[in-house]
Amino acid sequence: MDLSKIRNFCIIAHIDHGKTTLSDRILEATKAVSPREMQEQFLDGMDLERERGITIKAHTVSLRYVDEKGDEYLLNLIDTPGHVDFNYEVSRALAACEGALLVVDASQGVEAQTLANAYLAVDLGLELVPVINKIDLASAQPERVKDEIENVIGLDASDAILASAKENIGIEEILRAIVEKLPPPKGNADAPLKAMIFDSWYDSFRGVITLIRIIDGSVSVGDKIKFLATGKERNVEALGIFTPSPQQIKSLQTGQVGFLIAGVKDPKEIMIGDTITLGSNPCENPFPGFRKVKPMVFAGLYPVDPNEYPKLRDALEKLSLNDSSFIYEPETSEALGFGFRCGFLGFLHMEIVQERLEREFSLDLITTAPNVVYKIKTNKGEMVDIISPSKLPEPHLIEEFYEPYANVTVFTKSEFVGNVLKLFEERRGKQLNFNYASKDTVIIQYEIPLSEIIVDFYDKLKTVSSGYASMDYTIKDYKESDLVKVDVLVNGKPVDALSFISHKSQAERRGRVAASKLKEGIPRQLFEVVIQAAINSRIIARTVVKPLRKNVLAKCYGGDITRKRKLLEKQKEGKKRMKMVGDVSIPQEAFLSVLRVDEDR
Amino acid sequence: MAEGCGLYIHIPFCKTPCGYCDFYKVKGERIDDEFVNLLLREASLYREDEKIKVVTLYFGGGTPSLLSPFQLEKIFSGLNEIFDFSDDLESTLEANPETLSSEKLDDFKRIGINRLSIGIQSLDDEVLKTLQRDVQRKEILEKLQIIFNSEFKNISFDLIIGSPNSSIKSVLKDLSLLTNFPFVHASLYILDIHRGTRLFEEIKNGLKPTDDDEIAEIYENCSTFLEEKNFIHYEISNFARRGFECKHNLKYWKEEEYIGIGPSSHSFFRNYRTKNPSSLKKWKNELEKGNFPFEEVSKESDKKREENKIIFGLRLKEGIDSDFLRRYLEESERDFDSLLSKLTEGALVNVEDKRVSLTLKGYLLSNEIITFLLSRDFLSEREFDD
Numbered sequence: 001m002d003l004s005k006i007r008n009f010c011i012i013a014h015i016d017h018g019k020t021t022l023s024d025r026i027l028e029a030t031k032a033v034s035p036r037e038m039q040e041q042f043l044d045g046m047d048l049e050r051e052r053g054i055t056i057k058a059h060t061v062s063l064r065y066v067d068e069k070g071d072e073y074l075l076n077l078i079d080t081p082g083h084v085d086f087n088y089e090v091s092r093a094l095a096a097c098e099g100a101l102l103v104v105d106a107s108q109g110v111e112a113q114t115l116a117n118a119y120l121a122v123d124l125g126l127e128l129v130p131v132i133n134k135i136d137l138a139s140a141q142p143e144r145v146k147d148e149i150e151n152v153i154g155l156d157a158s159d160a161i162l163a164s165a166k167e168n169i170g171i172e173e174i175l176r177a178i179v180e181k182l183p184p185p186k187g188n189a190d191a192p193l194k195a196m197i198f199d200s201w202y203d204s205f206r207g208v209i210t211l212i213r214i215i216d217g218s219v220s221v222g223d224k225i226k227f228l229a230t231g232k233e234r235n236v237e238a239l240g241i242f243t244p245s246p247q248q249i250k251s252l253q254t255g256q257v258g259f260l261i262a263g264v265k266d267p268k269e270i271m272i273g274d275t276i277t278l279g280s281n282p283c284e285n286p287f288p289g290f291r292k293v294k295p296m297v298f299a300g301l302y303p304v305d306p307n308e309y310p311k312l313r314d315a316l317e318k319l320s321l322n323d324s325s326f327i328y329e330p331e332t333s334e335a336l337g338f339g340f341r342c343g344f345l346g347f348l349h350m351e352i353v354q355e356r357l358e359r360e361f362s363l364d365l366i367t368t369a370p371n372v373v374y375k376i377k378t379n380k381g382e383m384v385d386i387i388s389p390s391k392l393p394e395p396h397l398i399e400e401f402y403e404p405y406a407n408v409t410v411f412t413k414s415e416f417v418g419n420v421l422k423l424f425e426e427r428r429g430k431q432l433n434f435n436y437a438s439k440d441t442v443i444i445q446y447e448i449p450l451s452e453i454i455v456d457f458y459d460k461l462k463t464v465s466s467g468y469a470s471m472d473y474t475i476k477d478y479k480e481s482d483l484v485k486v487d488v489l490v491n492g493k494p495v496d497a498l499s500f501i502s503h504k505s506q507a508e509r510r511g512r513v514a515a516s517k518l519k520e521g522i523p524r525q526l527f528e529v530v531i532q533a534a535i536n537s538r539i540i541a542r543t544v545v546k547p548l549r550k551n552v553l554a555k556c557y558g559g560d561i562t563r564k565r566k567l568l569e570k571q572k573e574g575k576k577r578m579k580m581v582g583d584v585s586i587p588q589e590a591f592l593s594v595l596r597v598d599e600d601r
Numbered sequence: 602m603a604e605g606c607g608l609y610i611h612i613p614f615c616k617t618p619c620g621y622c623d624f625y626k627v628k629g630e631r632i633d634d635e636f637v638n639l640l641l642r643e644a645s646l647y648r649e650d651e652k653i654k655v656v657t658l659y660f661g662g663g664t665p666s667l668l669s670p671f672q673l674e675k676i677f678s679g680l681n682e683i684f685d686f687s688d689d690l691e692s693t694l695e696a697n698p699e700t701l702s703s704e705k706l707d708d709f710k711r712i713g714i715n716r717l718s719i720g721i722q723s724l725d726d727e728v729l730k731t732l733q734r735d736v737q738r739k740e741i742l743e744k745l746q747i748i749f750n751s752e753f754k755n756i757s758f759d760l761i762i763g764s765p766n767s768s769i770k771s772v773l774k775d776l777s778l779l780t781n782f783p784f785v786h787a788s789l790y791i792l793d794i795h796r797g798t799r800l801f802e803e804i805k806n807g808l809k810p811t812d813d814d815e816i817a818e819i820y821e822n823c824s825t826f827l828e829e830k831n832f833i834h835y836e837i838s839n840f841a842r843r844g845f846e847c848k849h850n851l852k853y854w855k856e857e858e859y860i861g862i863g864p865s866s867h868s869f870f871r872n873y874r875t876k877n878p879s880s881l882k883k884w885k886n887e888l889e890k891g892n893f894p895f896e897e898v899s900k901e902s903d904k905k906r907e908e909n910k911i912i913f914g915l916r917l918k919e920g921i922d923s924d925f926l927r928r929y930l931e932e933s934e935r936d937f938d939s940l941l942s943k944l945t946e947g948a949l950v951n952v953e954d955k956r957v958s959l960t961l962k963g964y965l966l967s968n969e970i971i972t973f974l975l976s977r978d979f980l981s982e983r984e985f986d987d
């Protein structure tokens with residue numbers, strides 16, 4: 001295929017600006033999906049995506065487009081997620097493309113991830129076509145948005161396409177712009193095969209499936225390929241493209257995007273960002289790989305049923321093929337048994353990983369309250385990373401205690417500035433910058449401890465700004481800080497999985513709130529449950545879950561003993577969803593609840 | 602196992618269904634003869650050369666006292682011919698006071714009924730209204746006079762505790778009035794609010810249910826009250842003067858055999874548990890084809906039988922054999938003792954003379970205690986924690 005007839009592009013935007021809906025219209029316009037098969041947000045194929053109404057994974061689809069002159073093009077569209085936590089998905093998708101549609105909501109204007117994703121694309125040398133979407137809205141202000149694109153991002157917006165994915169406006173124009181304004185892939189068709197892996201997943205029948213972009217050369221079914229990272233050689237079993245249904249083809253050519261199956265059963269053999277070449281004729285300069293992600297948020301992940309530890313281990317291995325942005329290492333907890341300490345890009349990411357593990361691998365999991373990575377200098381002068389509160393040495397062994405800080409950028413309408421500033425001030429933030437992006441949009445920058453923003457900052461920000469403010473953050477550096485560990489005791493015994501690290505000024509209050517949250521979260525049971533919070537063995541809070549008084553089936557009528565049995569079975573099932581810590585049943589959610597402090601602020 | 606089988610006859614008709622009730626019943630004041638014939642037809646499926654010995658007979662409902670003496674006689678003598686009724690047959694009829702008259706009572710007695718279970722539920726008009734029970738205190742008290750003027754001696758009452766709009770005071774008042782009559786047996790049922798009943802709907806619409814802690818309080822007070830009046834609290838919901846325990850109901854708790862006849866009835870017979878359909882129509886259809894009308898049949902495995910012995914044995918004051926329990930749980934003596942001591946420390950369980958039984962506090966928590974005991978597979982996780 002002629003390279004000049006290929007276009008590889010992403011759709012990028014801030015969350016909810018309409019990327020996936022715009023993809024729907026493009027799928028329809030190119031007749032990739034018949035009206036009968038069509039459903040809203042077609043590419044959000046995962047149940048979780050549909051339920052939450054957000055894109056979690058980047059999705060790739062190959063389309064045929066015939067322009068007015070009758071020229072036929074192969075378009076590879078990658079729809080990307082907008083939420084910060086899935087930023088890594090965007091950066092990998094961008095690496096497979098030469099251009100991107102930068103979608104901006106005509107009423108919301110430029111927001112934090114519009115800027116962040118646009119910069120990512122520009123850094124990778126991609127050509128951008130701005131699309132102002134949702135012009136059907138009464139509150140649409142395309143002229144203002146154009147100004148913002150020019151002022152905030154520094155991108156010429158004079159030819160920005162005005163579109164409505166909902167009302168099917170501007171779609172032809174977008175397709176034309178893709179062909180006319182975005183460059184075709186470069187690549188050398190005669191060079192040895194050089195392909196890079198930018199996504200993968202596990203299929204129980206076919207093993208690992210990789211999504212690749214051919215940079216140079218081509219690959220055909222039957223070729224003996226080599227994965228450079230491991231040096232392993234494999235035969236290509238199948239190749240294909242998503243149209244959007246998977247369609248097998250004999251070969252993938254320079255510039256193309258598609259999937260490759262090579263009979264790999266062990267997930268660990270595949271590395272995202274790795275280069276594939278021919279064993280007999282290797283390429284010269286491998287693809288440099290992707291920047292390493294640095295998880296910000298750590299939490300323990302444990303099976304409710306301890307027998308499921310091996311199942312969880314396999315599930316993590318398989319899921320990490322499809323989501324290379326989380327990391328995990330084995331951990332044991334006195335209270336929870338064997339599990340993993342996992343690092344995520346953010347709180348939403350953590351929730352999504354847990355839910356995917358539970359759904360895709362039918363596991364029941366407990367997630368402990370998340371924390372950031374602290375650093376300490378021990379009295380022996382060593383610097384040590386602390387990824388789990390329970391691994392913190394005794395206070396007298398700690399010389400210096402450090403916590404990570406982030407630079408947070410918030411875009412907000414000027415009417416909410418007061419609320420946003422207050423939120424930052426409450427959370428130990430320090431203002432760095434304050435600018436007007438346009439008449440009524442303000443960009444505020446703060447330096448703030450990362451631990452203050454990982455759990456609920458984003459939700460709070462949305463609440464105080466009636467949904468208008470958006471945020472992005474980058475990790476800056478570590479600063480020395482006055483931190484302590486808060487222990488939580490259940491019936492007099494400290495439960496490692498419930499302890500957390502807090503700034504000293506907040507520790508007492510958070511301890512009290514944790515104890516009361518747990519009291520709410522732990523159901524009354526046969527015996528009294530005493531919950532205490534302690535700092536350095538000093539008890540600062542105590543609550544009691546009174547023992548249950550009544551749980552009895554009074555009547556077993558006419559010999560109907562099955563009713564009673566069913567009830568007991570149900571009760572037993574309910575208990576399975578809880579974790580026994582000593583003799584106390586603690587529900588899964590309760591482990592997370594200790595950090596839900598803010599409602600009581 | 603006691604010699605002989607229990608026989609339960611379900612009469613699924615009620616004049617005006619009560620607001621809390623989720624038993625199978627249909628609205629109806631008269632019972633047609635066809636139904637009576639079908640009951641006998643079902644019973645005759647159990648006809649054997651050597652007749653099955655029956656030691657207890659129980660007419661439950663619904664409202665069995667809606668049967669006319671003629672109908673009851675037909676059923677009774679029919680059954681008597683199919684089964685071998687023992688000489689000291691306990692034969693109970695459930696009756697709602699408003700359906701009784703002195704003539705009817707005389708007839709019932711003559712036919713062979715020797716025990717009455719009177720569905721009183723409450724003597725408080727406010728509570729009766731809440732329960733949507735179509736009768737008032739005044740009428741109940743009048744009927745009680747008639748009942749105790751009859752020849753019946755073995756009489757029980759049912760009372761509901763924990764109804765919305767009731768209180769410790771109202772229930773104790775009822776009890777002290779009732780115990781002035783020479784009842785020898787009492788059933789105190791904690792109200793369960795079942796989905797699909799009218800009461801459930803009302804609670805959804807804002808009627809305030811009595812909270813569990815208060816119900817526990819009421820239950821404990823009632824038990825103490827009745828024990829002071831020389832009733833023995835012999836089962837979670839049942840009290841009796843010595844020697845007047847309901848033999849029929851004991852069969853349920855003791856894994857003994859009983860045959861259920863009529864729609865929605867249950868049997869446990871020759872190691873099979875069966876359930877009849879909760880539908881007159883389905884029940885009738887099968888009978889007319891000459892079949893047993895079962896909707897569910899399951900053979901009781903040994904394991905289940907043992908488990909049931911624990912689940913239901915713990916409903917009784919006499920409790921269960923502690924060695925049996927330990928063997929079932931496959932615990933070492935030491936672990937078993939520490940397990941039990943946890944429960945005895947909480948005053949939930951008594952261990953005496955090698956028998957394990959629930960205390961009053963324990964009765965109220967019987968579901969929890971049983972899951973605590975029988976879910977050892979979860980508890981064994983403690984290995985990690987200790």
Ligand SMILES: Nc1nc2c(ncn2[C@@H]2O[C@H](COP(=O)(O)OP(=O)(O)OP(=O)(O)O)[C@@H](O)[C@H]2O)c(=O)[nH]1
Pocket residue numbers: 013014015016017018019020021022041053054055056080081082083133134135136137163164165166167
């Ligand atoms: N009025 C109007 N609503 C639109 C338009 N395009 C999308 N929407 C709505 O905006 C919401 C978000 O649309 P999506 O397509 O899921 O947005 P997205 O950018 O893919 O979101 P993420 O993938 O989660 O970042 C949905 O409710 C859409 O129906 C449009 O042109 N006009």
Ligand code: SF4
Pocket residue numbers: 614615617618619622623624626662663664697720
């Ligand atoms: S409680 Fe008794 S009388 Fe009332 S409807 Fe139910 S079966 Fe009939």
Ligand SMILES: [Mg+2]
Pocket residue numbers: 019020021044054055079080081082
């Ligand atoms: Mg989307």
